[in-house]
Amino acid sequence: xxxxxxxVPFVSVDHMMKLVLAIGVERFLxxxxxxxxxxxxxxxxxxxxVRLASHSHEGVIELMPTTDGxxxxxxxxxxxxxxxxxxxxxxxxFGVLAEVGSGYPVLLSEMTILTALRTAATSALAAxxxxxxxxxxxxxxxxxxxxxxxxxxxxxxxxxxxxRLFDIDRSASHKCVRNLADLGFDLTVxxxxxxxxxxxxxxxxxxxxxxxxxxxxxxxxxxxxxxxxVGGDCPGKTELHPDILKRSDVFVEYAPxxxxxxxxxxxxxxxxxxxxxxVISGDAPGRTSARQVTIFDSVGFAIEDFSALRYARRLLxxxxxxxxxxxxxxxxxxxxxxxxxxxxxxxxxxx
Amino acid sequence: xxxxxxxVPFVSVDHMMKLVLAIGVERFLxxxxxxxxxxxxxxxxxxxxVRLASHSHEGVIELMPTTDGxxxxxxxxxxxxxxxxxxxxxxxxFGVLAEVGSGYPVLLSEMTILTALRTAATSALAAxxxxxxxxxxxxxxxxxxxxxxxxxxxxxxxxxxxxRLFDIDRSASHKCVRNLADLGFDLTVxxxxxxxxxxxxxxxxxxxxxxxxxxxxxxxxxxxxxxxxVGGDCPGKTELHPDILKRSDVFVEYAPxxxxxxxxxxxxxxxxxxxxxxVISGDAPGRTSARQVTIFDSVGFAIEDFSALRYARRLLxxxxxxxxxxxxxxxxxxxxxxxxxxxxxxxxxxx
Numbered sequence: 001x002x003x004x005x006x007x008v009p010f011v012s013v014d015h016m017m018k019l020v021l022a023i024g025v026e027r028f029l030x031x032x033x034x035x036x037x038x039x040x041x042x043x044x045x046x047x048x049x050v051r052l053a054s055h056s057h058e059g060v061i062e063l064m065p066t067t068d069g070x071x072x073x074x075x076x077x078x079x080x081x082x083x084x085x086x087x088x089x090x091x092x093x094f095g096v097l098a099e100v101g102s103g104y105p106v107l108l109s110e111m112t113i114l115t116a117l118r119t120a121a122t123s124a125l126a127a128x129x130x131x132x133x134x135x136x137x138x139x140x141x142x143x144x145x146x147x148x149x150x151x152x153x154x155x156x157x158x159x160x161x162x163x164r165l166f167d168i169d170r171s172a173s174h175k176c177v178r179n180l181a182d183l184g185f186d187l188t189v190x191x192x193x194x195x196x197x198x199x200x201x202x203x204x205x206x207x208x209x210x211x212x213x214x215x216x217x218x219x220x221x222x223x224x225x226x227x228x229x230v231g232g233d234c235p236g237k238t239e240l241h242p243d244i245l246k247r248s249d250v251f252v253e254y255a256p257x258x259x260x261x262x263x264x265x266x267x268x269x270x271x272x273x274x275x276x277x278x279v280i281s282g283d284a285p286g287r288t289s290a291r292q293v294t295i296f297d298s299v300g301f302a303i304e305d306f307s308a309l310r311y312a313r314r315l316l317x318x319x320x321x322x323x324x325x326x327x328x329x330x331x332x333x334x335x336x337x338x339x340x341x342x343x344x345x346x347x348x349x350x351x
Numbered sequence: 352x353x354x355x356x357x358x359v360p361f362v363s364v365d366h367m368m369k370l371v372l373a374i375g376v377e378r379f380l381x382x383x384x385x386x387x388x389x390x391x392x393x394x395x396x397x398x399x400x401v402r403l404a405s406h407s408h409e410g411v412i413e414l415m416p417t418t419d420g421x422x423x424x425x426x427x428x429x430x431x432x433x434x435x436x437x438x439x440x441x442x443x444x445f446g447v448l449a450e451v452g453s454g455y456p457v458l459l460s461e462m463t464i465l466t467a468l469r470t471a472a473t474s475a476l477a478a479x480x481x482x483x484x485x486x487x488x489x490x491x492x493x494x495x496x497x498x499x500x501x502x503x504x505x506x507x508x509x510x511x512x513x514x515r516l517f518d519i520d521r522s523a524s525h526k527c528v529r530n531l532a533d534l535g536f537d538l539t540v541x542x543x544x545x546x547x548x549x550x551x552x553x554x555x556x557x558x559x560x561x562x563x564x565x566x567x568x569x570x571x572x573x574x575x576x577x578x579x580x581v582g583g584d585c586p587g588k589t590e591l592h593p594d595i596l597k598r599s600d601v602f603v604e605y606a607p608x609x610x611x612x613x614x615x616x617x618x619x620x621x622x623x624x625x626x627x628x629x630v631i632s633g634d635a636p637g638r639t640s641a642r643q644v645t646i647f648d649s650v651g652f653a654i655e656d657f658s659a660l661r662y663a664r665r666l667l668x669x670x671x672x673x674x675x676x677x678x679x680x681x682x683x684x685x686x687x688x689x690x691x692x693x694x695x696x697x698x699x700x701x702x
Contacts, residue, residue: 065414094678
C-alpha cells in the first residue's frame with residue numbers, strides 16, 4: 001500500500017462487493033470467523049467498553065471502539081427501522097482501523113456489508129460451540145438485509161443446508177429464496193413462526209422492530225434447540241419472551257453491553273450469563289447436554305469489527321480493491337500546517 | 352449536493368485548503384466563531400458527554416460525539432507528541448456529520464486543518480469575553496502547528512496585532528514569523544518565557560508535551576492578564592503551575608471533561624469553574640475587573656467540532672470543494688443487501 005503519509009486506503013461499497021465476490025461469500029465468512037475466533041481467544045489483550053449510543057425517536061447512532069494495544073478500531077453504525085420506507089438501509093456502517101503508536105488511520109472501510117458478514121460469522125462461530133449435535137435444519141425468522149448472510153455462515157461453518165424461512169412480509173422470504181436458490185440449500189417458506197420452527201434445531205431471529213416484540217414464546221421452543229437471537233440489540237428492542245431466557249443457558253459477547261441492549265435486558269442484572277470468549281478459549285463449557293436450550297444473545301461487539309477490519313486489510317495485500325483517500329494533512333515540515341495552506345494558495349496562483 | 356443514497360460528500364485535505372483559501376483564513380475564523388457562538392447559546396439542546404479516550408504510551412486516540420437532535424457529529428482525533436520525529440502530525444483528525452432522523456452521514460471531512468481552525472476560533476471567542484479591555488499584545492508560547500491559527504483568530508476577533516513568540520525550538524518561532532510576516536502583525540521572537548510575557552496582556556500557551564510541564568509559573572503572571580491555555584488537554588498533560596489557577600477565575604468548555612483533561616486536573620474536583628456557554632449566553636459574567644486574572648482552560652469540546660462541520664457543510668453549498676464517496680450500500684430493494692452483491696458479480700461477468 002501507499003507510503004504517502006497523507007493517504008488512507010479506503011474500501012468503498014463497490015470495492016467491498018468486489019472483495020467479497022473475489023474471495024467468495026462462504027470462504028469470506030469462514031476466514032472472517034477464524035479472525036474473530038483468534039481475537040476472542042486473546043480477549044484480555046483488548047480494551048473493552050460498552051458502545052457509545054445516541055438514541056432518538058427514529059433510531060440509534062453508535063460508536064464502537066476497541067484496541068489491542070497495537071491497533072485501534074471503531075465503527076460508526078446506525079439502526080433506523082423506518083429507513084426502509086425511504087429506500088434506505090436499516091443499518092449502515094463504516095469503520096476505521098488505526099495504528100496505536102502514531103494514531104494514524106491505516107484503513108477506512110464501508111461496513112454495511114462488512115457488518116452483515118461479521119454478524120453472521122460471529123453467530124455461526126457461537127453456534128459451532130452451542131448447537132446440538134448434527135443440527136441440520138435452521139428456522140430463519142426475519143428475512144431482511146442480513147438473512148442470507150446468516151444462512152451462508154451456518155452453511156459454511158456448520159454445514160446447515162435445510163432452511164425454513166418466515167417473515168411477516170412474505171415478499172422478504174421470497175427475496176431470500178431467489179438469492180439462495182442456487183447455493184445448495186433446501187428452502188421452505190413458512191406461513192407462521194410455528195410452522196417455521198417445525199423440525200428446526202437451530203433458530204435464528206433477526207427482525208428489525210425497534211420495540212419489545214415477542215417473536216418467540218416459551219411454548220414454541222422445544223428442548224435441545226439453539227437460538228441465535230440477533231435482532232434485539234438496543235434498549236427496548238427484544239425478540240424473545242423472557243420465559244425462554246429463564247429456562248435456557250444464555251451466552252453473550254460482552255456482558256456489560258448485552259445486559260443493557262440484548263434479550264438479557266429482560267432478566268435481573270445478576271442472572272448468570274457466559275461470555276462467548278470463555279467458551280472459545282476453553283475456559284467455560286458450551287453445550288453440555290442434548291436437552292439444554294442454548295441462546296446466543298447477540299448484539300454485536302467492537303472486537304468483531306476490529307477482526308473484520310483486520311481481515312479486510314489482510315485481503316487488500318493481494319486484492320487491491322481500494323482507493324487512496326487524501327485524509328491526513330502532511331506538510332513538508334510537520335509543524336507547519338499553516339504554511340502548507342499558504343503554499344497551496346501560492347501554487348494555485350502560479351499554476 | 353448529490354441525491355444518490357450511497358454517496359457521502361468528502362472534503363479531503365486538498366479540498367479543505369482550497370475552501371479555506373477561497374474564503375480567506377481570517378473570514379473563515381470569524382464565521383466559524385459565529386457558528387460556535389450560535390451553538391454554545393443553545394447549549395441545553397445538545398447531548399453532551401466526555402470524549403471517549405484510549406490512552407497508550409505514545410499518545411491518545413479519542414472519539415468526540417455530540418448531537419442537537421437534528422444532526423449528529425463525531426470527530427476522530429489523535430494526540431501523539433512524538434509523531435513529529437517521523438514527519439507526522441502530533442494531532443490529526445477527521446469527522447462526520449450525520450442526520451439523526453435516518454442515521455445517514457451527510458459529510459465526511461478531514462479535520463486536522465479544521466480542528467486547528469475551530470480551536471483558534473473558540474480561543475478567540477472566549478477571549479472576546481474574558482480579555483482585559485484594549486488588549487493589544489499577545490504572548491504566544493509554543494509555535495507549532497496551531498500557532499498561526501491562534502494568532503489570526505485573535506487578530507480577526509479582537510484586533511490583536513502585536514505578537515511575542517517563544518518556543519524551546521527557536522526554528523518553530525521563525526517558521527511562525529515567515530508565515531505571518533505579511534499578514535499585518537508586529538512580530539517579536541523572544542529568547543525566554545519571561546521575555547515573551549513582557550507587555551503582553553494576553554497569553555496563549557499551546558505546547559505539545561505529553562507530561563506535566565510548567566510553562567508558566569505564578570510569579571511570571573501579572574494582574575489583569577487573560578491566559579488562553581490550549582496545550583494541556585489530557586490527563587497528565589498540563590502547562591500552568593497550579594498556583595496560577597488558584598488566583599485566577601477559570602473558564603472551561605464542559606466541566607466534567609476539563610476537570611479530567613485540562614489544567615483543572617491540578618485543582619480539587621469542587622474548585623469553582625465557569626462553563627463558557629454561560630458567559631456567551633449572558634448567564635454568567637466574563638471579566639468583571641481590570642486586575643482579575645482569567646484563564647480559558649481549553650481542551651476542545653465536541654460541540655465545537657459539530658459547529659465546524661456544520662459551517663463546512665454550509666460553505667460547500669456555494670463552493671463545491673468535495674468529492675462523492677461511495678460509502679453507503681444502496682441496493683435497489685433496501686432489504687436486499689445480499690442481492691446487490693450477487694448482481695454486482697453477475698454484471699462483472701457479463702461486462
